[in-house]
Amino acid sequence: MNIEKASVCPLDCPDTCSLSVTVAGDQVVGVRGSKVNPITHGAVCAKVANYYPEFVHGPNRLRHPLKRVGARGAGEFEQISWDVALDTIHRRVSDIIDRYGPQALLPLNYAGPHGMLAGDSMSLRFFHRIGASLLSRSPLCGGIRAAAYSGTFGATPGTPIQQVSAAKLIIVWGNNATSCNLHLMRQINAAKRNGARLVVIDPRRVKVAEQAHLHLPVRPGTDVVLAWSIAVELERLGGLDQTFIEKHVLGFNAYMDAAHAFPPERAAEICDVPLDDIRTLARWYRDATPAVIAWGNGLERNQNGGSGLRAIAALPALAGKFGVNGGGLVGGAGHAFPKTPDRLTRTDLVPAQTRTINIIDVGKLLLDENLDPPLKALFIYNHNPVIVHPDQNRLKQGLARDDLFIVGIEVAMTDSMAYADVILPACTHFEHADIYAAYGQQFLQRAEPVIPPVGESLPNTEIFRRLASRFGFTDAAFRESDVELMDEALNLEDPRMQGIRASKLPIDRAMKMEYAGEEPVLFQNVSPRTPSGKVELESPTLGARYGAALPGYRPVVSPYPLTLITPASDKRITSTFGGLSSNDATPVLDMNPVDAAVRGLDDGEVVKVWNELGQVFLPLRITVTVRPGVVSSDKGAWLRTSPNRQTVSALAPAHKADLADGACFNDSRVEVAAQ
Numbered sequence: 001m002n003i004e005k006a007s008v009c010p011l012d013c014p015d016t017c018s019l020s021v022t023v024a025g026d027q028v029v030g031v032r033g034s035k036v037n038p039i040t041h042g043a044v045c046a047k048v049a050n051y052y053p054e055f056v057h058g059p060n061r062l063r064h065p066l067k068r069v070g071a072r073g074a075g076e077f078e079q080i081s082w083d084v085a086l087d088t089i090h091r092r093v094s095d096i097i098d099r100y101g102p103q104a105l106l107p108l109n110y111a112g113p114h115g116m117l118a119g120d121s122m123s124l125r126f127f128h129r130i131g132a133s134l135l136s137r138s139p140l141c142g143g144i145r146a147a148a149y150s151g152t153f154g155a156t157p158g159t160p161i162q163q164v165s166a167a168k169l170i171i172v173w174g175n176n177a178t179s180c181n182l183h184l185m186r187q188i189n190a191a192k193r194n195g196a197r198l199v200v201i202d203p204r205r206v207k208v209a210e211q212a213h214l215h216l217p218v219r220p221g222t223d224v225v226l227a228w229s230i231a232v233e234l235e236r237l238g239g240l241d242q243t244f245i246e247k248h249v250l251g252f253n254a255y256m257d258a259a260h261a262f263p264p265e266r267a268a269e270i271c272d273v274p275l276d277d278i279r280t281l282a283r284w285y286r287d288a289t290p291a292v293i294a295w296g297n298g299l300e301r302n303q304n305g306g307s308g309l310r311a312i313a314a315l316p317a318l319a320g321k322f323g324v325n326g327g328g329l330v331g332g333a334g335h336a337f338p339k340t341p342d343r344l345t346r347t348d349l350v351p352a353q354t355r356t357i358n359i360i361d362v363g364k365l366l367l368d369e370n371l372d373p374p375l376k377a378l379f380i381y382n383h384n385p386v387i388v389h390p391d392q393n394r395l396k397q398g399l400a401r402d403d404l405f406i407v408g409i410e411v412a413m414t415d416s417m418a419y420a421d422v423i424l425p426a427c428t429h430f431e432h433a434d435i436y437a438a439y440g441q442q443f444l445q446r447a448e449p450v451i452p453p454v455g456e457s458l459p460n461t462e463i464f465r466r467l468a469s470r471f472g473f474t475d476a477a478f479r480e481s482d483v484e485l486m487d488e489a490l491n492l493e494d495p496r497m498q499g500i501r502a503s504k505l506p507i508d509r510a511m512k513m514e515y516a517g518e519e520p521v522l523f524q525n526v527s528p529r530t531p532s533g534k535v536e537l538e539s540p541t542l543g544a545r546y547g548a549a550l551p552g553y554r555p556v557v558s559p560y561p562l563t564l565i566t567p568a569s570d571k572r573i574t575s576t577f578g579g580l581s582s583n584d585a586t587p588v589l590d591m592n593p594v595d596a597a598v599r600g601l602d603d604g605e606v607v608k609v610w611n612e613l614g615q616v617f618l619p620l621r622i623t624v625t626v627r628p629g630v631v632s633s634d635k636g637a638w639l640r641t642s643p644n645r646q647t648v649s650a651l652a653p654a655h656k657a658d659l660a661d662g663a664c665f666n667d668s669r670v671e672v673a674a675q
């Protein structure tokens with residue numbers, strides 16, 4: 001008999017949909033949307049609807065602890081017991097600590113599941129207590145945007161997604177909303193039905209661009225120039241709100257001095273968009289109220305990414321678009337929740353002087369003979385670094401080191417798990433309770449397990465409790481239950497929690513984060529939380545931290561003529577669902593007909609895409625949906641899709657962006673030729 005059970009999607013996606021899961025016995029047989037969360041309102045993406053049951057129960061699922069018996073990366077393992085697995089880890093890690101100290105250990109984790117317990121809770125307590133090196137993981141994705149947002153506005157929530165439906169002008173900037181921010185589309189469509197204009201700024205003619213009144217196919221990495229030019233044009237049109245600027249903006253003159261070097265005429269050349277379109281956009285923006293900007297992650301992934309985001313974030317302040325429902329900038333949803341990460345992860349346990357390693361440097365540091373102490377043990381969990389890190393070939397070389405001890409904690413046998421010495425099987429979120437504070441909307445949700453753990457898998461929290469126990473950590477911090485961890489994760493005293501403990505939040509309700517009973521509206525009921533209390537177009541904080549008090553622009557210099565962008569796929573959430581037998585087709589390379597003709601390439605042929613870092617073979621799709629000079633191929637495909645076991649991450653440079661030392665995937669420069 002089938003039963004419907006409530007759950008929440010935990011994947012790395014801003015939407016965090018509420019789910020209705022169809023269960024037959026101990027099996028998940030179907031997943032669809034539920035209306036528990038009013039934002040996601042019964043709809044889910046096709047990825048989750050199509051692939052979740054195979055993800056939970058398919059042949060790739062890890063059901064038992066394993067030890068590696070073949071070469072690293074070859075994927076040959078044999079089953080062992082939990083006791084043997086924990087003993088092996090304890091013995092090998094203790095030897096490493098005795099010889100090199102605890103900082104020779106590194107947790108290499110990311111955000112596979114977004115539940116607050118499965119993410120970083122007991123796991124980091126363990127690593128903090130052991131004294132392992134700290135990992136700065138946000139540079140891989142989201143860190144640049146977070147730094148740009150908080151540098152401009154501080155830790156305050158921006159416009160909630162549901163207010164987009166009230167806007168008269170919506171600018172979707174670098175956000176392929178149809179594939180990776182699905183529920184923004186419902187708000188956009190509602191606004192359009194009420195007569196709103198839609199502008200899309202994206203190098204590709206993505207689906208949302210096909211519905212737009214204006215599409216600017218900006219050259220990747222030049223968004224800062226485009227935003228500056230809009231500011232200059234607003235000034236020419238008398239569209240600057242001087243009263244607001246004088247009262248609420250820091251650094252107006254310095255920002256405009258930088259912007260004046262890039263008037264629309266020059267921006268049209270650099271960004272390769274029509275001059276008239278820049279002027280039209282500025283005029284529409286001046287005239288529309290409410291006007292809202294909804295940006296995505298795509299535009300942060302280049303060396304000017306932070307500058308682009310900051311220059312865009314300045315526009316609503318310059319044009320006086322804050323202070324009304326439906327205006328401003330959709331962002332900062334994470335700041336809406338009263339989270340207490342220090343308490344949840346017990347940062348007080350971190351020994352003084354512990355080093356921090358940038359996640360995108362891991363490949364380089366694994367091969368660094370002068371690193372002191374060297375990295376000798378990795379715990380890879382919630383993460384598939386072989387597929388998602390830049391400079392894939394160097395990372396694979398580092399992971400293949402014989403003297404490295406790798407513990408993998410995962411749901412499925414991924415390309416990264418294939419490098420592990422010992423693998424511990426983790427539950428999917430359908431098999432444990434968790435709480436979810438979305439990063440794209442402002443509703444808190446809780447879920448109970450809908451099926452028992454598959455095989456011998458365990459929730460991440462229990463895995464790290466057992467590890468802690470095996471290492472002799474008897475502190476109370478390692479005995480807390482999942483219910484106690486939930487209550488540690490959010491501040492019950494904060495009015496936004498309405499006096500409800502996180503662990504007691506009903507699963508048939510999503511709790512909206514409110515300010516004195518209202519949704520946040522910046523400059524109405526919430527304010528910037530910058531040091532100055534103003535919108536900081538010139539940021540002393542970012543200046544001190546990154547040498548970037550103001551946005552800047554640096555062109556990429558490369559002998560390779562084409563820019564390769566690697567956007568999110570409509571088949572995977574980053575790399576999740578990539579290893580499924582029903583979802584392992586090789587992604588195509590999209591190329592404009594002009595670039596294909598110059599190279600004598602035909603639609604459908606397999607082409608070689610290369611640069612100094614690697615080479616990838618992909619079937620070619622010739623299409624006008626990608627602009628000339630740019631080629632595009634979806635990220636997240638697994639190595640099995642590639643004849644030479646290199647994917648697009650092999651072509652991504654490891655240099656850093658202007659903020660947060662973030663990754664610059666879209667700075668890949670390549671050449672393409674017939675095989």
Ligand code: SF4
Binds near residue numbers: 017047
């Ligand atoms: S991946 Fe995103 S859109 Fe799809 S179900 Fe999960 S939260 Fe919703």
